[in-house]
Amino acid sequence: MPSGVLVFGEATEDAKLNPVTAELIATGTRLGGPVTCAILGSGVEPLAQECIAAGAGKVIVCDDPLLANYQGDAYLPPAEGITREADPAVLLLGQTMIGRDLAPRLAQRLGTAVAMDCVALSMEGDKLLAERPCYGGSARARYTINGSPQMATVRAKSQEPLEADPSRQGEIVKQAAGVDAGAVRTKILERRKEKAEGVRLEDAKVVVSGGRGLGGPEGFKPLEELADVLGGAVGASRAVCDLGWYPVAHQVGLTGKVVTPDLYIAVGISGASQHMAGISSVKNIVAINKDGDASIFKSSRFAVVGDWKDIVPAFTDEARKLKAG
Amino acid sequence: MPHIICLAKQVPDPETPASQFKVDEAAKKVLPVPGIQPVPSQFDTIGVEAALRIKDQVKPCLAMGADEGIHINGPAANGADHWATAEVLAAAIQKVAPFDLIIAGRQAVDWDMGVVGSTIAEILGIPVVTIAKEVKYADGKVTVERVLLDGFETVESPTPCVVTVSNELGEPRYPQLRQIMLAAKKEVKPWTLADLGISAPQNRVNLEALFVPETKVETEFIDGDSPQEKAVKLAQRLREAKLI
Incomplete structure (x- = not known):
C-alpha cells in the first residue's frame, strides 16, 4: 500500500x-x-x-x-x-x-x-x-x-x-x-553562464521590469539606474527578450523566472497573462503605462498613466532623495 | 536529408483579450470566442521553424515548407489527456518511421503542461532534449542549445531523438502566399486510431475543475498635472507604504 x-x-x-x-x-x-x-x-x-x-x-x-x-x-x-x-x-x-x-x-x-x-x-x-x-x-x-x-x-x-x-x-x-x-545517451558539450550583474532577480526585494512599451533596448538604461537606486534587479517581459532587447536570463513569466519581490515596478508592460504568471504572488505591483486600459493595471496596487520617459527619471530622482534623506 | 516529424496542436488564440476569455465551469472547457480562429500552439510553429532551419542547412533549395501532414482524428475531441495523446502520437510516429528527429513545442499554450514530447520519447525508448533554443543536425547527431536558468548548455544526442523547442529559438518564418497556395494542394492524411491499429488509450489524469481565478486588487491611480508630479507622488506614496 x-x-x-x-x-x-x-x-x-x-x-x-x-x-x-x-x-x-x-x-x-x-x-x-x-x-x-x-x-x-x-x-x-x-x-x-x-x-x-x-x-x-x-x-x-x-x-x-x-x-x-x-x-x-x-x-x-x-x-x-x-x-x-x-x-x-x-x-x-x-x-x-x-x-x-x-x-x-x-x-x-x-x-x-x-x-x-x-x-x-x-x-x-x-x-x-x-x-x-x-x-x-x-x-x-x-x-x-x-x-x-x-x-x-x-x-x-x-x-x-x-x-x-x-x-x-x-x-x-x-x-x-x-x-x-x-x-547516458546524451552528452553535455558545453555550459555557459549568462552573467547577470548585481542582485539576483530571484532574491531581489525590488524588481524593475521593462516591456515592449520601452520602445527599444536603450529603454533599459534608465530602468537599470532606478533598480540601482532601489537596490533591486532588472527584469524583462518575454516580448522584449524575444526581440533581443534584454538578455533572456532576465525574463520574468511563465517561460522565464518566477519572482517574489516586495515591490515590482512594471514599465511599459501590458500584462499578458504569460508575464503575470511570473509575478502571481507579488503583492505590490506598480504599473507605469501610457495606455490607461492596459490589463496590468487590474493587478496593480499603484498605477501611473503616462509616458515612462518622463516618469521614470523623475521617479528615480525623488526615490534617490527619499533614500538619502 | 534527415526525416523530421514535427508535432503541432491547435489551441484557442492566446492573444484573445482577457476580457473575452471565458470558461464554462460545468463543462470544464474554455469557451470559443466568436470571430477568433484557433491557431497552432506557438511553440509548435517554432518547432517547424527549427526543422526548416535544419533543412536550410542541409539542402537550401528544398527549404520551402513541411512536406507532408497527418491529422489524427478522434481522441483529442474525446478528451484524451496528455498521456493518451502521447500514446496516440507515438503510435502514429511508429507508423511513419523510420525518422531521425521529432520536434515538438516545449508545451502547448492552452494547458501549459509540457509533458507530451518527453513522454513520447520514453514510449519510443529514445533520448529527449528539452527546451531548445537551437537545433542542428549533422552526421546522424543533433546538437542542441538548451536554455538554463542562468545560461545555456550545449547537448549532443544520437538520433533518432525528440527535441522540444522554446521561444528563445526565434520567430517562425511567415509563410509566403505561394507557399500557402502550395500547402493548400498538399494532402493532409486523416488517420484514425483504427489506422494506427490501437484502441483509445486510458486517461491518467482527471480534470476535476476549471475556473478563472479571482484577482482582487484595489488599484490606486496616481494623478498629477504633469508626469513629474505623478512621479514624485508615486515615490512618496511608496515611501509611506514602506516599499522604498
Whole structure:
C-alpha cells in the first residue's frame, strides 16, 4: 500500500540547498507526510541535515560524480529506483529546470501521471488535488491522478517553507546511483553562464521590469539606474527578450523566472497573462503605462498613466532623495 | 536529408483579450470566442521553424515548407489527456518511421503542461532534449542549445531523438502566399486510431475543475498635472507604504 510523501530535493549550482526543496518538504508535511526527501547530485551529502531541519523525517542521499550536471538519462534510473523502493502515495518535485525535464519522464517510467507547475495542493481522502494555472495563467485547472504515485511538480515560491529547526532529528540513508555512464545517451558539450550583474532577480526585494512599451533596448538604461537606486534587479517581459532587447536570463513569466519581490515596478508592460504568471504572488505591483486600459493595471496596487520617459527619471530622482534623506 | 516529424496542436488564440476569455465551469472547457480562429500552439510553429532551419542547412533549395501532414482524428475531441495523446502520437510516429528527429513545442499554450514530447520519447525508448533554443543536425547527431536558468548548455544526442523547442529559438518564418497556395494542394492524411491499429488509450489524469481565478486588487491611480508630479507622488506614496 503506497504511503507517505517522497520529495526530490535539489542543490543549486553553488552546492547550496535549492530553497524549493524546503518548500516541497513543507508541502509534503501539510499533505499529511511523513516526508522522505531524496537528494541527487554530486557533493550533495552535506545538504542532508538541512533537509531534516526543513522537516524531512528521512533523507536519501544519492551522491555521484555522474550526477554533477543534470542529465535525464543519468538521473532517471536512481530516481525510479528510489521511488519504487519508497512506494510513496505522493511524489513531489520542484518546477525547476530539473523537475520540468525529469518529472514527465519519471511519470511515464512509473506508469503514472504528473500535474506540472502546481500552485496549490491538498488531499481529499487519499486523493491528491493538484491545482495549476493554464491558458497562460488566465485559468486554473484542478486535477486528480489515476496512477500511483500521484505526482506533481510545484512552482517555486508558491508554498511557504516550515521554519528551519536545526535540532530536528532524522534518518540519513546513502544510496548508490547505480548509473552506468554508457547508459547516458546524451552528452553535455558545453555550459555557459549568462552573467547577470548585481542582485539576483530571484532574491531581489525590488524588481524593475521593462516591456515592449520601452520602445527599444536603450529603454533599459534608465530602468537599470532606478533598480540601482532601489537596490533591486532588472527584469524583462518575454516580448522584449524575444526581440533581443534584454538578455533572456532576465525574463520574468511563465517561460522565464518566477519572482517574489516586495515591490515590482512594471514599465511599459501590458500584462499578458504569460508575464503575470511570473509575478502571481507579488503583492505590490506598480504599473507605469501610457495606455490607461492596459490589463496590468487590474493587478496593480499603484498605477501611473503616462509616458515612462518622463516618469521614470523623475521617479528615480525623488526615490534617490527619499533614500538619502 | 534527415526525416523530421514535427508535432503541432491547435489551441484557442492566446492573444484573445482577457476580457473575452471565458470558461464554462460545468463543462470544464474554455469557451470559443466568436470571430477568433484557433491557431497552432506557438511553440509548435517554432518547432517547424527549427526543422526548416535544419533543412536550410542541409539542402537550401528544398527549404520551402513541411512536406507532408497527418491529422489524427478522434481522441483529442474525446478528451484524451496528455498521456493518451502521447500514446496516440507515438503510435502514429511508429507508423511513419523510420525518422531521425521529432520536434515538438516545449508545451502547448492552452494547458501549459509540457509533458507530451518527453513522454513520447520514453514510449519510443529514445533520448529527449528539452527546451531548445537551437537545433542542428549533422552526421546522424543533433546538437542542441538548451536554455538554463542562468545560461545555456550545449547537448549532443544520437538520433533518432525528440527535441522540444522554446521561444528563445526565434520567430517562425511567415509563410509566403505561394507557399500557402502550395500547402493548400498538399494532402493532409486523416488517420484514425483504427489506422494506427490501437484502441483509445486510458486517461491518467482527471480534470476535476476549471475556473478563472479571482484577482482582487484595489488599484490606486496616481494623478498629477504633469508626469513629474505623478512621479514624485508615486515615490512618496511608496515611501509611506514602506516599499522604498
